Amino acid sequence: MIEFNVPPLAGLFLDAFGVKIGGIYRPEASTGKADDPAGLFTGIEIIEDINDAYEMSALGTPILWPILFSKSDLAKKYNNKGELIDFNSQDFRLPIASIISFRRDKIMSTTKVNGGRGSVKEIYGFDDWQITINGFLIPDASQPQGLKNSLQQEKELIKWDNCASRVDVFGELFSVRGIKSLTIKGINFEPLRGKPNIRAYTINALSDEPIELNIKSSI
Template sequence: MSTLIYDLDQLYESTFGIRPFRVNGSGNTNKFTHASGSALTTNYLNKEIWLPTKFTALPNTFEKQQFFLPYSVIKISGKKTIVKTAMAERSGTVKELYSTDDYSISLKGFFIDDKNRTWPEADLKAFRELFELQSAFVLNNALTDVFLGGEKRVVIESFDLPEVEGGRKHIRPFDIQLESDSIFTLEVA
């Protein structure tokens, strides 16, 4: 297994340009590592970290009840919409109408068939099915749990499956862009 992890670190660096850090055996497919948010911010600030990711609360039409990505690195970013108004005879602006936009989430990693070392067709088919869902689903990851709170609902906005060099047919890199989704109840008066 350690050879596989070393190869993944090297492959990640050659595909995405940076070598990720491993947390408590996060390259192990048998464990779902879920570090606390405070440990992440204290120990691993500004480092890309191998953090397994799970998608759950999938519709009954989805073949599996969850979709697990053990070899993934996640990044989350957010921004606010602020209306700024310039006032005469005053320096600066008056800020009003604050609102927090959806969080943008980037998920990078690999689909791997590490049992048979063949093309990861089952994972790719399951991912295609996940992408084509017409509903949001739950994202479970140590980093995003801190920001998404209790809802943790996301939708896939776009994805990219970069090419693999060097004859590694059992590994397929992915770069998935997600966006947070909130449930609102619309009341008509």
């Protein structure tokens, strides 16, 4: 059986996505005390049992900002005949080596001021959040749905890309922005040279909120 080692992910993010990940924080650099839990984070509450704060990886390290896809009860997909059928899939915790970026524009109209400077802005609301999830499919013994290798994870992501409706999403980075669901616009996978057990992936999505219409009937 061939075994592969996963290289440091900070370098992979820089090579694949141009994202620079900072170095490891060492408390002794600020206080001179090895493994000092306070370090530069004076005033922040320290949790004695790290398992109470984070989901843990197979290596015993915390997983920061995990992302969970969960199907909506009304979720659909297209079959081979182009017909809408129920989308049946289990919840999916995205790979642990994933980062998210968010962008949102205001919906506004601007009017130039004759003989003056600047413009008059009329704000009508907010556009959808534009969401980009970049990450790597890597061997992960801690994957809660049992998708422990990169090929299994890629097949699962393709299933979610086939969803023809919104996808419920859970994660603290989404909840602080009021995002409960998203619609996947597209997904792509890229190989990494010399790393056959690792695949880079990118998901482009939009936040999706249900719109309720109240219809008054005269009948």
